[in-house]
Amino acid sequence: MNAHDNTPVPPPGCPAHGSGGRVPLYGPDFAADPQAYYSFLRHYGPAAPVELAPGVEATLVTDYAAALQLLHDSGSFRKDARRWRAFNEGKVSPDSPVTPLLAYRPNCMFADGAEHLRLRQAVTDSMARIDMRRLSRSTEQVSRYLISQFAARGSVDLLGDYAKQLPLFIFSELxxxxxxxxxxxxFGISGMFDGINADKATEVLYQAVGELVTLKRSRPGEDVTSWLMQHQARLTDEEMVHQLALLLGSGVEPLRNLIGNTLHRLLTNDRYAREGGLIDEALDDTLWENPPVSNFAPHYPAADMEFAGQQLQAGDLVLISFAAANTSPAQTEARRSGSNRAHLAWSAGPHVCPSKEPARHITVTAIEELFNRLPDVHLAVPEESLTWRPGPFHRALTALPARFTPVGVPRGTAPQAATAPQRHEEPGPAPKPERTGMWSQFLRWLTR
Structure with missing residues (x-):
């Protein structure tokens, strides 16, 4: 803070110096120490002006109470991204790196009112039908398969070879x-989030999901796709495709980051033991202090208004900083005497994450399996050498290298094939992905 006025001073190296005070939430400096940026942003009050990518302006809510107020006020703040004024006026390019996650799609995340209730109820009811015992078996199977791929090596990138891969397999089964x-x-989900040939990956994902919908119309099973299709909301094929793409995409990326960030906490903090309920404790602390989705929940004011100390115009982009709200000084103090699960990592209000319980269950099971099978796994590099992926929305490591005592992988240890996902031949021709079929490899391993 400048000693002669009340203008906040950006962190050293922050491009906000000379940028009119709008703080960029991208680049290596932000990725390396986002909490320094959040501390700076709090000088503006409960909300602050930020830049998500070059030329993409937004208001970021950093206060816990203000975030809760906004998330529950569906009258004043809307989710339909077709209200985004800067995008409609051509100030934000469709080619901007943040546009794919912010632009409108016909799914429950971008819906309001009765349409949101209809689509969201179908999603919530379908996700509620997941059997946690079956989910545990599936997570154990996938964990053992992935561990079997590197157990004999004695070294592994726990992010790329484990945390990143496991959600892809779990969601394919679910x-x-x-x-x-x-x-x-x-292939499609990996390409979209990795930014490698993203256009082709998106095309492959939507075509594959479309074929899955066609298949399940004629041959339903005990899976989320079939339950969503059978729901009384009577979703059309187009609505099915967009809900499934949302659930698959928004489920996989945060879950891989949650597993990776929780493993990072366990491997870099001596106060956690690798057994019993302390994995749950590490998970809760991660959700408070290092949530996998740090800044998101896009909203748009329905009318010109003042909110959290900022003047907003109708259609302005407003985001919630889950990471800043969770770690604000007032909330840190309240946390000591309150619930350890009152964080905002899952969001809140009518758009709260519908899969938070399955995500928690998968994370704990996957970490327990890893530590049970590789009990001496430890970080292979100094903690300060780890790097984080740049970007305004997520909190994600680039890699988590670890070492352990190599172990043999005896044959014939796969679980019984009766719990394996059903196999069907999908109708019509389908283009092959540009990589080895990982799901096919897993199914072959499962039934050998």
Whole structure:
């Protein structure tokens, strides 16, 4: 803070110096120490002006109470991204790197009112039908398979070879993907989030999901796709495709980051033991202090208004900083005497994450499996050498290298094939993904 006025001073190296006070939430400096940026942003009050990418302006809510107020006020703040004024006026390019996650799609995340209630109820009811015992078996199977791929080496990138891969397999099973469709779903989601050939990856994902919908119309099963299709909301095929793409995409990326960030906490903090309920404790602390989605929940004021100390115009882009709200000084103090699960990592209000319980269950099971099978796993590099992926929305490591005592992988240890996902041949020709079919490989391993 400047000693002669009340103008906040940006952190050293922050490009906000000379930028009119709008703080950029991208680049290596922000990725390396986002909490320094959040501390600076709090000088503006409960909300602050930020830049998500060059030329993409937004208001970021950093206060816990203000965030809760906004998330529950669906009258004043809307989710339909077709209200985004800067985008409609051509000030934000469709080619901007943040546009794919902010631009309108016909799914429950971008819906308001009765349409949101209809789509969201179908999603919530379908996700509620997931059997946690079956989910545990599936997570154990996938964990053992992935561990078997590196157990004999004695070294592994726990992010790239484990945390990043596991959600892809779990969601393919939950949504009833047969082998070839599952291969293309995995290819599509990976490409979209990795930014590698993203246009082709998006095309492959939506085509694969479309084929999955066609398949399940004629051959339903015990899976989220079939339950969503059978819901009384009577979703059309187009609505099915967009809800499934949302659930698969928004489920996989945050879950891989949650697993990776929780493993990072366990491997870099001596106060956690690798057994019993302390994995749950590490998970809760991660959700408070290092949530996998740090800044998101886009909203748009329905009319010109003042909110959290900022003047907003109708259609302005407003985001919630879950990371800043969770770690604000007032909330840190309240946390000591309150619930350890009152964080905002899952968001809140009518758009709260519908899969928070499955995500928590998968994370704990996957970490328990890893530590049970590789009990001496430890970080292979100094903690300060780890790097974080740049970007305004997520909190994600680039890698988490670890070492352990190599172990043999005896043959014939796969679980019984009766719990394996059903296999179907999808109708019509399908283009092959540009990588080895990971889902097919897993199914072969499972039944050998």
């Amino acid at each position: 949504f009833g993907c047969p082998a070839d469709i599952g291969d293309r779903v995995l």
